[in-house]
Amino acid sequence: MTTDTCLPPGLITVEQAREQLLQAIVPLRETETLSLEQACGRVLATPATARLDLPPCDNSAMDGYALSGESDGGSYRLVGKSLAGHPFDGALYTGECARITTGAPLPAGADRVVMQEQAALRDDTLTLHTEAKAGDHIRRRGEDVRVGQVLADSGRALKVPEIALLAAAGVSEVTVLRKVRAALLSVGDELKPLGTPAAELGPGDIYDSNRIALKAALAQMDIEVIDLGCLPDAPATIRDALVLARDSADIVITSGGVSVGEADFTRKVLEELGQLDLWRLAIKPGKPFAFGRLPKGKGETLFFGLPGNPVSALVTLYQLVLPALEKLKGAGPQQVFNSRARLLNPIRKSPGRTDYQRGYTWRDGDGIQVVRSTGIQGSHILSGFAEANCFIVLPRKGGSCETGDWVTIEPFQKPLV
Numbered sequence: 001m002t003t004d005t006c007l008p009p010g011l012i013t014v015e016q017a018r019e020q021l022l023q024a025i026v027p028l029r030e031t032e033t034l035s036l037e038q039a040c041g042r043v044l045a046t047p048a049t050a051r052l053d054l055p056p057c058d059n060s061a062m063d064g065y066a067l068s069g070e071s072d073g074g075s076y077r078l079v080g081k082s083l084a085g086h087p088f089d090g091a092l093y094t095g096e097c098a099r100i101t102t103g104a105p106l107p108a109g110a111d112r113v114v115m116q117e118q119a120a121l122r123d124d125t126l127t128l129h130t131e132a133k134a135g136d137h138i139r140r141r142g143e144d145v146r147v148g149q150v151l152a153d154s155g156r157a158l159k160v161p162e163i164a165l166l167a168a169a170g171v172s173e174v175t176v177l178r179k180v181r182a183a184l185l186s187v188g189d190e191l192k193p194l195g196t197p198a199a200e201l202g203p204g205d206i207y208d209s210n211r212i213a214l215k216a217a218l219a220q221m222d223i224e225v226i227d228l229g230c231l232p233d234a235p236a237t238i239r240d241a242l243v244l245a246r247d248s249a250d251i252v253i254t255s256g257g258v259s260v261g262e263a264d265f266t267r268k269v270l271e272e273l274g275q276l277d278l279w280r281l282a283i284k285p286g287k288p289f290a291f292g293r294l295p296k297g298k299g300e301t302l303f304f305g306l307p308g309n310p311v312s313a314l315v316t317l318y319q320l321v322l323p324a325l326e327k328l329k330g331a332g333p334q335q336v337f338n339s340r341a342r343l344l345n346p347i348r349k350s351p352g353r354t355d356y357q358r359g360y361t362w363r364d365g366d367g368i369q370v371v372r373s374t375g376i377q378g379s380h381i382l383s384g385f386a387e388a389n390c391f392i393v394l395p396r397k398g399g400s401c402e403t404g405d406w407v408t409i410e411p412f413q414k415p416l417v
């Protein structure tokens with residue numbers, strides 16, 4: 001076995017941690033039936049199939065004229081009209097035409113459509129300005145979807161285009177996996193709930209911003225949040241809250257109290273109530289991240305202990321909790337979208353931990369993707385995070401980067417946007 005000289009002792013790599021915690025997760029199985037209108041973002045538990053062909057009949061792709069066959073001299077006799085919602089009830093014979101609107105059924109006997117702009121109607125005679133070939137501007141029945149076809153398989157998280165597809169194909173209800181329930185709590189004697197007047201904060205007190213940010217992120221991911229508030233650095237209170245979280249939720253996400261300070265009790269209480277699977281990662285920021293499990297009568301509740309520093313909390317949420325939540329929700333593995341960009345400033349780094357710097361990326365005047373760091377990179381610096389639109393991911397084994405180097409970026413996706 002080769003030793004990894006770049007891995008500081010006692011730390012686990014981000015990749016190993018992600019793999020290990022994903023392996024520990026068993027997706028939810030309980031389902032519920034919802035109207036399609038409520039199902040965006042939810043994961044299908046059973047495949048959704050088409051109730052009809054799409055398009056349901058041959059119809060026109062243009063506003064114009066439906067034509068029957070090729071006519072001598074390029075003119076046709078107008079015999080009727082087919083409007084969307086008001087089909088022509090007769091049939092066309094060679095040399096005849098009917099006015100037609102986009103989406104209106106193609107009259108029987110019609111085999112081509114000419115655009116309105118490419119024909120002139122005088123009295124009942126239509127003269128073409130262009131050649132019309134058989135099949136022109138016709139949308140065929142079933143060319144998009146066939147009745148009975150699987151439109152979205154189980155395990156699929158429904159996005160807006162799928163909602164459109166299912167609605168068009170007559171699927172008004174879907175069976176989805178139930179929402180993940182996440183209990184959320186913050187730990188720290190210095191934390192005060194948002195809404196406390198600033199003048200009432202004691203020396204060193206801060207607002208419990210993590211819980212608000214995490215709640216916003218979880219709401220964007222369709223997670224049901226059980227908010228257990230902010231707790232003091234008191235083991236007995238933390239224990240009671242973790243028991244409540246364990247009994248009411250699928251996962252519990254805490255922030256603060258997982259580091260090595262003398263008041264860091266969250267992890268210790270977890271070890272009393274359950275098991276700690278992972279602690280301390282080779283990640284920057286976010287090293288004190290902890291993952292474990294709280295066994296209960298039926299199964300277990302997953303525990304994610306995020307570091308208290310606000311940037312660390314969100315970076316570890318994004319890099320580790322998010323993939324776990326996707327798996328728990330029943331969705332397949334998510335593709336992480338990343339690309340390369342040219343660095344506009346030097347970055348100091350020592351080998352050892354994967355660094356998720358906050359950056360701002362855009363395409364410059366020459367069409368080159370560039371990125372700059374957004375300000376100071378401390379794990380308490382929220383202004384730079386708020387300004388950022390991507391992570392600059394610096395590999396664990398790498399060192400400092402220079403201006404002009406190509407680096408990996410991960411543009412923010414939900415729930416960071």
Ligand code: AMP
Nearest residue numbers: 186188208209210256257259307308309
């Ligand atoms: P801890 O992980 O408890 O050692 O906290 C690390 C740092 O994060 C400290 O400066 C805390 O004051 C800060 N912190 C802890 N929890 C929160 C929170 N919920 N919101 C904002 N900052 C926090």
Ligand code: MG
Nearest residue numbers: 188256257308
């Ligand atoms: Mg603390």
